[in-house]
Amino acid sequence: MKTYIALIRGINVGGHKKVPMADLRDVLSGIGFKDVTTYIQSGNVVFQSSENNTKALEDSISKAIKSHFGFNVPVLVKTKQELQFIFDSCVFSEEIKVKSYFILLDQVPDASLVKEVHAITIENEIVSIVNDCLYFYSSVGYGRTKFNMASIEKKFKVNATSRNYNTISKLLKLA
DSSP, X not given: OEEEEEXXXXXXXXXXXXXXXXXXXXXXXXXXXXXXXXXXXXXXXEEEESOOOHHHHHHHHHHHHHHHHSOOOOEEEEEHHHHHHHHHTOOSOHHHHTTOEEXXXXXXXXXXXXXXXXXXXXXXXXXXXETTEEEEEETTOGGGOSOOHHHHHHHHTOOEEEEEHHHHHHHHHHO
């Protein structure tokens, strides 16, 4: 059995796509996952599976959510080692890192598009893209930023989900 972290995007946000965590744990246990643990209400799941293909796991979780809750949501699955690498690869100073967001992408974006995004300068915001993660910091807070994840997804042609430093840290400890 291998330990995985699933990051489910867009559930329990603003009263939409409600998914009680107890129900989600039951659904994922029902499709064969072991030791299913959730963290906060925003779609963070740590589990064990004998499956080695993360894309197959993403597909299984998406289908189970669609079947049980009736809607589609993007799902990203990482091993503990992959998530640790993403966490450790943040280029920000520790002071900025602890206040930053990790926008995990479902694939590595095209290098020319990454170069374009790196060339954009917005006051009070820092963006760095390393492999399949966009690291984001705003000195005015995430809710007041000009950053728009939907436009990044469209530009890069990827699905993405965002987690803050504290959530990533906690998921690594749970895994």
